[in-house]
Amino acid sequence: MHATPPPSSWSTLVQTLAAHGLADQISSSAVDASWRRDGIVPEDAPSQAQFDALLPQAYRAFVAEHGYPLLAAPSELHYAFAFLPPRAARQVSTLLADEARPFAEVRAERREGRYTWRHVMFAGWNFADGDGWAFGVDPQAEGAPEPVVWLLEGGQVVEAVGSFQHWLAERAADVRSRVEALDADALAEAAAWEGDYAYGPQDLEGFDG
16 A cells, blocks of 8 residues: 655645635736836847746646645735746846846847846746746765756845755745734735735736735
């Protein structure tokens, strides 16, 4: 008799929200969804091949099974975030800075196809400001390592978080701790707060968790 495998981090997150009456705060963006309302992928965005080259295998397996979830939340709980489908991820990645280099210089290289992309954004909580997470290879890793997750703040790469699996486990634990910190009455009040996704999550365009 085979043992039942433990639930994945994402399944744990979903189960936590469902158990507290917040299952309707999870939706999924279409694979071709755009973050920009005009749907255009700018000239200074990474190509599809450049974007794909920075995706770890665990992430590929995740989106193959779950798509691109968008998790809304009452603002009091501060755990909302959304995964970016490929088109949207390429659009948002144009906001990423490159260390101390002048942004105009970097943008020109990107438009001319001379830029080597080291990070691409894949998820976040405030895309307009470049807040979220990116994939990128750790320059100190030896051999041919898979890309890891990096924290982004204001479009700046701040620090390495770890593998995609580690990052997802952290997200699930964060959601669980924030939800379980409130009693039933406080949670219901937060979830029903006017303007705080009382009717379920919004779409990807202009998403601000």
